[in-house]
Amino acid sequence: MTILGPLLMAAMMIVPAILATMSDTSDRKIAVLDETGIFYNKLQNDEHLQFYHIHSDLNTAKENLKTNGDYALLYIPKTEVALPTSAIIYSEKQPNLDTKSYIRRMMGKEIEEQKLLIQINKLKLDEADREIAMDIPISIKTSISLTTYKLSEGEGEQKTYTEIAMVIGIFTGILIYFFIFFFGAQVMRGVIEEKTSRIIEVIISSVKPFQLMMGKIVGIGLVGLTQLTLWIVLTASIVGVFQIAFKDKMPNQSAMVMNNTQMVQGNALAEVSNDESDLTAVFEAISSINFGIIIFAFIFFFLTGYLLYAALFAAVGSAVDSEADTQQFMLPITIPLIFAMIMAQFIIRDPEGPVAFWLSIIPLTSPIIMMIRIPFGVPYTELALSMVLLVAGFLFTTWMAGRIYRTGILMYGKKPSYKDLYKWIKYKG
Amino acid sequence: MSLFNANNITKQFSNHTALKSVSIEVPKQSIFGLLGPNGAGKTTLIRIMNQITAPDEGELFFNSEKLQPKHIYKIGYLPEERGLYKKMKVGEQAIYLAQLKGLSRNDAVKKLKYWFEKFDIGTWWNRKVEELSKGMQQKVQFIVTILHEPELLIFDEPFSGFDPINVNLLKTEILKLRDDGATIIFSTHNMESVEELCDHIALINQSEKILEGKVSEIKTQYKSNTFTLEYSGYNGSIKSITDNQFEVSQTSLEDGRYQATIKLNNGDANQLLGILIPHIKIHSFNEVIPSMNDIFISRVAESNASKLN
Numbered sequence: 044m045t046i047l048g049p050l051l052m053a054a055m056m057i058v059p060a061i062l063a064t065m066s067d068t069s070d071r072k073i074a075v076l077d078e079t080g081i082f083y084n085k086l087q088n089d090e091h092l093q094f095y096h097i098h099s100d101l102n103t104a105k106e107n108l109k110t111n112g113d114y115a116l117l118y119i120p121k122t123e124v125a126l127p128t129s130a131i132i133y134s135e136k137q138p139n140l141d142t143k144s145y146i147r148r149m150m151g152k153e154i155e156e157q158k159l160l161i162q163i164n165k166l167k168l169d170e171a172d173r174e175i176a177m178d179i180p181i182s183i184k185t186s187i188s189l190t191t192y193k194l195s196e197g198e199g200e201q202k203t204y205t206e207i208a209m210v211i212g213i214f215t216g217i218l219i220y221f222f223i224f225f226f227g228a229q230v231m232r233g234v235i236e237e238k239t240s241r242i243i244e245v246i247i248s249s250v251k252p253f254q255l256m257m258g259k260i261v262g263i264g265l266v267g268l269t270q271l272t273l274w275i276v277l278t279a280s281i282v283g284v285f286q287i288a289f290k291d292k293m294p295n296q297s298a299m300v301m302n303n304t305q306m307v308q309g310n311a312l313a314e315v316s317n318d319e320s321d322l323t324a325v326f327e328a329i330s331s332i333n334f335g336i337i338i339f340a341f342i343f344f345f346l347t348g349y350l351l352y353a354a355l356f357a358a359v360g361s362a363v364d365s366e367a368d369t370q371q372f373m374l375p376i377t378i379p380l381i382f383a384m385i386m387a388q389f390i391i392r393d394p395e396g397p398v399a400f401w402l403s404i405i406p407l408t409s410p411i412i413m414m415i416r417i418p419f420g421v422p423y424t425e426l427a428l429s430m431v432l433l434v435a436g437f438l439f440t441t442w443m444a445g446r447i448y449r450t451g452i453l454m455y456g457k458k459p460s461y462k463d464l465y466k467w468i469k470y471k472g
Numbered sequence: 473m474s475l476f477n478a479n480n481i482t483k484q485f486s487n488h489t490a491l492k493s494v495s496i497e498v499p500k501q502s503i504f505g506l507l508g509p510n511g512a513g514k515t516t517l518i519r520i521m522n523q524i525t526a527p528d529e530g531e532l533f534f535n536s537e538k539l540q541p542k543h544i545y546k547i548g549y550l551p552e553e554r555g556l557y558k559k560m561k562v563g564e565q566a567i568y569l570a571q572l573k574g575l576s577r578n579d580a581v582k583k584l585k586y587w588f589e590k591f592d593i594g595t596w597w598n599r600k601v602e603e604l605s606k607g608m609q610q611k612v613q614f615i616v617t618i619l620h621e622p623e624l625l626i627f628d629e630p631f632s633g634f635d636p637i638n639v640n641l642l643k644t645e646i647l648k649l650r651d652d653g654a655t656i657i658f659s660t661h662n663m664e665s666v667e668e669l670c671d672h673i674a675l676i677n678q679s680e681k682i683l684e685g686k687v688s689e690i691k692t693q694y695k696s697n698t699f700t701l702e703y704s705g706y707n708g709s710i711k712s713i714t715d716n717q718f719e720v721s722q723t724s725l726e727d728g729r730y731q732a733t734i735k736l737n738n739g740d741a742n743q744l745l746g747i748l749i750p751h752i753k754i755h756s757f758n759e760v761i762p763s764m765n766d767i768f769i770s771r772v773a774e775s776n777a778s779k780l781n
Contacts, residue, residue, distance in 0.1 A: 236557075244553055249572035250572060
């Protein structure tokens with residue numbers, strides 16, 4: 044343990060970093076449809092992003108995107124009066140955060156340069172005009188607003204909000220992490236108490252050990268589920284009240300959506316979008332999230348993730364005589380969970396990459412990682428695969444735990460080694 | 473007619489053999505003592521009988537039927553190391569444990585109330601178990617074990633931890649249960665209780681059974697034809713009277729009385745008395761019947777010795 048501990052710690056820091064760099068190595072080509080002409084040749088490529096300009100109409104460009112394998116289409120609509128400060132990204136997968144912020148920076152830099160030029164030109168005016176010109180305030184600093192649309196197979200496109208998805212993803216991921224730990228530990232503690240108080244000897248003549256273990260796991264799971272349901276119901280009611288109270292201050296939802304679609308085709312978007320109030324943006328963002336899927340997924344992944352880990356916790360509890368002895372067995376159980384939490388920060392930046400995919404499939408990390416991915420939208424096939432594997436996972440750990448449990452609860456004294464545990468698994472009934 | 477049969481039970485753990493071809497036969501409505509030194513294998517055998525673990529070899533029969541899970545409702549088991557959920561209320565917990573044995577809630581409550589009154593712990597119904605003294609907890613455990621009126625009761629060291637008054641209470645209850653039709657197996661080191669209660673015993677040593685049978689028969693078997701005599705009126709060794717026909721050992725008591733232990737090798741008591749009566753005044757004359765304690769010790773010693781050879 045003295046050697047294994049530091050090795051594991053180091054691995055926890057090194058492996059995520061390696062994995063993170065892995066996901067970024069694919070080259071991404073971005074087609075730029077710049078109706079303003081300002082950014083022509085001004086967008087610099089970096090190591091992964093390659094910009095190339097196209098000249099066609101928007102619909103053709105969107106069709107091409109579906110077939111030419113580009114990462115995204117950056118559409119900068121023509122503006123009437125002001126400099127363009129907004130753009131739209133169309134892509135098949137959610138563009139990751141780094142890409143978006145890079146584009147924002149590039150565009151922002153260019154616009155700021157243009158604004159500076161304008162200011163300098165104003166100084167070249169003769170005195171009378173200059174005074175008037177200088178009275179018109181222009182702020183140099185520009186923030187570019189990027190709207191993202193996800194193109195799907197058919198005709199549809201859906202506005203996406205990366206930032207909100209991130210928040211929800213991380214939040215639910217953390218919730219699952221805590222719930223699994225909290226209730227899993229309760230299972231372990233219950234098993235140890237039964238062992239030390241010797242009530243197990245009394246009960247074991249009436250029920251099979253496996254029944255006792257499952258009863259405990261299911262019972263505590265139901266407690267967790269009740270707590271969860273309570274939280275969801277209460278939160279939903281509070282949000283509902285909030286929405287009703289502020290209904291008048293908010294523009295009509297459907298009108299908002301229609302407006303946006305029209306404005307995309309038109310040019311007004313470029314000039315108007317910065318005026319959108321933050322509140323409406325937030326509400327729009329929230330309403331774009333498919334809460335139904337998130338809640339369903341949360342309940343499913345919590346339950347199955349809990350069942351998987353609770354079985355392991357039960358096995359550990361049955362093998363030791365006191366809570367103090369559990370330390371050495373806790374490490375291998377907690378490592379996948381902690382690893383998933385560490386990887387979370389990379390996953391939200393790249394929710395569709397290979398690392399995200401594998402971690403959301405492997406049963407040990409999938410409850411957390413898949414929850415993080417869901418707000419970004421996950422293909423149903425991947426979701427189904429993850430769920431099936433998770434169910435298989437918990438069936439396996441329950442079986443294994445059952446065999447350790449039925450021997451461990453009657454064993455006192457010597458702390459078993461991993462080899463002993465393995466032997467217990469092999470004992471016949 | 474035996475209620476319970478264990479035939480050639482063998483059980484091995486990773487590095488030692490707990491039971492080697494052990495067989496016992498428990499007659500119906502008997503009180504059967506399962507004896508043996510610590511580590512002999514008694515608890516393992518008891519666990520196997522309760523279907524907590526399975527034997528590597530051998531078969532078990534309950535009422536001539538192969539032992540199956542359904543039989544747990546007919547068996548009551550009080551383990552040696554026993555406990556209760558500390559934070560649960562006494563009454564609630566007793567009801568739960570009774571239901572595990574197949575009683576309906578109503579039945580359980582009725583019977584529990586009866587027994588709680590009988591054992592004088594009625595006031596503890598709503599208390600948490602951790603508030604009870606150990607003796608009271610043990611009473612609760614005993615009640616829960618017998619509540620469902622099982623045909624077979626198995627007690628592993630039932631008297632350990634009870635004070636003399638409660639030991640007595642327990643003994644009375646065990647006898648009464650037997651009279652009401654139950655068969656009782658208990659393992660113990662308390663040889664006094666074996667004398668008082670058991671009509672059959674089995675002795676296990678180092679994972680083998682070395683003795684089994686009716687207590688009265690075993691005692692007869694171990695009798696050494698020895699008698700104790702208390703007398704007065706003759707100062708000196710009786711040996712001179714008996715003419716070295718018998719083994720005699722003698723001690724003097726107060727007031728001119730003597731006590732002698734005489735082993736009649738081939739003679740009989742009447743013959744001895746005939747020789748002695750003219751010379752001494754007899755105060756008491758008794759056959760020495762070996763105690764279970766002595767039999768236990770000597771038999772185990774025999775068995776260990778023969779293993780060494």
